[in-house]
Amino acid sequence: MSQDGPPIHDQEELAPPARITRETLVGCLGLACVLLTLPLLWLAVGVGGGWLAHVLPLLAFIAAIGGAALTVVVPASRVTRSSDPQRPLTHQGGAPVVERPAALANRLSWASVAFLIVCAVAGFAAESLTGGGAAWGLALMLVAGALLLVQGGLVGFRLVPPPALRWLRLSIYSGPIRQSAALLATGFVAVGGALFLALLDGRLWGVLGLALLVAALALMTPLARRIPHDASRRARDASADDD
Numbered sequence: 744m745s746q747d748g749p750p751i752h753d754q755e756e757l758a759p760p761a762r763i764t765r766e767t768l769v770g771c772l773g774l775a776c777v778l779l780t781l782p783l784l785w786l787a788v789g790v791g792g793g794w795l796a797h798v799l800p801l802l803a804f805i806a807a808i809g810g811a812a813l814t815v816v817v818p819a820s821r822v823t824r825s826s827d828p829q830r831p832l833t834h835q836g837g838a839p840v841v842e843r844p845a846a847l848a849n850r851l852s853w854a855s856v857a858f859l860i861v862c863a864v865a866g867f868a869a870e871s872l873t874g875g876g877a878a879w880g881l882a883l884m885l886v887a888g889a890l891l892l893v894q895g896g897l898v899g900f901r902l903v904p905p906p907a908l909r910w911l912r913l914s915i916y917s918g919p920i921r922q923s924a925a926l927l928a929t930g931f932v933a934v935g936g937a938l939f940l941a942l943l944d945g946r947l948w949g950v951l952g953l954a955l956l957v958a959a960l961a962l963m964t965p966l967a968r969r970i971p972h973d974a975s976r977r978a979r980d981a982s983a984d985d986d
Contacts, residue, residue, distance in 0.1 A: 769813050769817055770817040773814035774810065783803035787943065801932065838916040838917060841915055842910050849905060856894065863887040888930045891926050895924070905923070907922075
């Protein structure tokens with residue numbers, strides 16, 4: 744028998760056993776928050792009038808957004824490594840983050856976001872205090888949430904400066920993706936809450952708005968999955984042009 748070849752091992756390499764880690768618990772908590780959305784909406788429909796019926800829809804949409812955010816931040820089974828010095832990654836496989844002082848445009852964008860959030864909260868308060876009789880409160884909440892969605896999209900495509908008061912944290916590859924995601928999540932909660940409250944009040948535009956919102960989310964899900972890849976490709980192209 745020839746001894747020149749590599750030694751043959753009879754035992755195959757086994758995968759390490761599954762362990763309950765902090766990332767696993769965070770992912771389970773995120774899934775639980777997402778599953779909690781439907782019971783909260785069901786309770787909002789069956790609880791009748793009052794302040795509780797106005798608070799439960801917001802809690803449902805906040806649970807959906809928070810649960811989705813928790814499941815997204817959970818790393819995969821294998822952490823991505825990078826041996827390319829021009830495209831470094833952190834120990835957890837994410838893109839490095841840089842901090843820059845906020846400019847005047849960032850502060851103005853932050854002031855715009857704060858104003859829209861105050862308008863959304865004021866509209867919700869007016870609707871809750873009047874027991875469903877302030878249609879203008881829902882309209883104010885809906886418009887403020889829609890503007891937050893628009894601003895979040897513009898920030899994501901780098902058409903509007905990201906909001907920041909003192910310091911601005913940016914990913915070196917995908918840019919202001921965190922600020923854009925936060926604005927989109929806040930706008931979704933405001934728009935979804937306003938439409939669901941309008942549905943509870945028996946308004947037709949609430950039913951139509953919720954149907955359009957669900958259809959828009961279903962159509963934009965494939966696009967959202969491609970955004971990080973496209974952003975990374977644009978960053979690579981820009982770095983190549985600079986060289």
